[in-house]
Amino acid sequence: MLTERQLLVLQVIVDEFIHTAQPVGSRSISKKDEVTFSSATIRNEMADLEEMGLIEKTHSSSGRVPSEKGYRFYVDHLLSPFRLSKQEVRSIQDAFRDQMLEFERVVQKSAGILSELTNYTSIILGPEVFDTKLKQLQIVPLTSQTAVAILVTNTGHVEHRAFNIPVEIEAVDLEKMVNILNERLSGVPLIKLHENIFREVGDLLKTHTQNYEKAFKYLQAALVDEQPAKLYVGGKTNILIQPEFKDLEKVRSLYSMMEKENEIAHLLRSTHPGLKVRIGHENEVDAMQDCSLITASYVLGDDQVGTIALLGPTRMEYNRVIQLMHVLSGQMTETFKSWYQK
Incomplete structure (x- = not known):
């Protein structure tokens, strides 16, 4: 004591x-x-x-x-209570003012603002792909033989996937496909699109479209895709301005670790909800053992959880940084909650 x-x-x-x-x-x-x-x-x-x-x-x-x-x-x-300046709070709030922005753009802006306010490296992980559901599908013909499938998810994420259209498929069949898919696949997790295309819409497509087999093949190619981790990084070079990281080997090791997005995603997913501070050797990754990692969770619609992380030296301004993380995670949760209620 x-x-x-x-x-x-x-x-x-x-x-x-x-x-x-x-x-x-x-x-x-x-x-x-x-x-x-x-x-x-x-x-x-x-x-x-x-x-x-x-x-x-x-x-x-x-x-x-x-x-x-x-x-x-x-x-x-x-830790003593810390009050952020009005400018700091405003900087965070400004990232969420334009509600026409996609989820990704909002998160990218948030990562950039957090790194600017702290001079550390910010990493924001999107919600688990297993929980991300299809909200709407559009297929936009580009030429007579190419089109783009636009997938909008319940998290506001938008993906564009180009694919070729066989000459036998008519534009009217594409339109029928879209109507059937939106009716039957809305709300289906992206990871389950493959099995649901077979189970839910195969017979309908066969009944209502010409050249069913070719159409089905190209439809699968457009919709079924491996979902990579959604990481948004801000201020990756900020670590270079910290006096603790003048050792080039130490910096090289840290940068190499940050390039392995799937490993970082796994690390952040394994973090319990709430705000957590890992200092030095509390981090399991060797390259991070001269660093502190502060993580905070945010919630999207249907209780989907994402993670905000801030990576810097153990000599962090903890009271200010923790308050920034509280404000940002709370703002993200409130903003996305209001989006889903519309």
């Missing part, structure tokens, strides 16, 4: 190191208005905190820096 003085010294060290990236000595601590005890007492308390593993020495200075254990204690017990 830490004493009041030890709590104060630890908080000053963490706050000071977050803002300066320089080891903190007893002289710097003694200059703080809230610190009223002597430098000798400060040094004694620092020695005790070091013995507890909450702070540690650096090789190049007599000052101390927080350890991972110290950051964890700070996040769990010492």
Whole structure:
């Protein structure tokens, strides 16, 4: 159990190191208005905190820096309430003002704004593909032999898939197909389109369209597709401006990890709902063990869950960043909820 003085010294060290990236000595601590005890007492308390593993020495200075254990204690017990500026809140709200934007564009803007406000790397994961359902389908002929299938999902996601049209298929048959598909497949998860085309619409298409077999083949090619992870990244190069990442090998390892989108998606999907902070070696991925990863969940219609993540050094401005994540995830949830209620 830490004493009041030890709590104060630890908080000053963490706050000071977050803002300066320089080891903190007893002289710097003694200059703080809230610190009223002597430098000798400060040094004694620092020695005790070091013995507890909450702070540690650096090789190049007599000052101390927080350890991972110290950051964890700070996040769990010492974070002070933080009020975002009106400009910061407005920046987040502005991303959601245009309700004509697609889901993807809103999320891309959100990722960009979050990275700009923090100077860290933001990653937003779309909802699970298994929960994403077809809302509407359009097939738009481009030429006599090509067309684009436009799939709109219940999350606001829009996909365009080009495909060839056999010369035997008439435009009127395309129109019939679209009507049948919208009637029978609306609300079907994208991942189940393949089996539902066979089960739900095969007989209808056979009855109402000419050249059924060819039409069916090309229809499958347009609609059935492997669904990649939907990741939106902002500020990927921000990590380069952090003093902790001057080591090129460390940066190369981190960038290599960020290129593996499926692995990142798996990592974010395994995060429990709510807001979570993983510090240093609490991250299972080796390349992230000099980083902190803060994640927050947001909810789309029908309780579909996506994840917002912020990746930066362990020397994060936790109280401000956590508040930004709360505001953004809440804004996303409220906005998408209102979209679905329309």
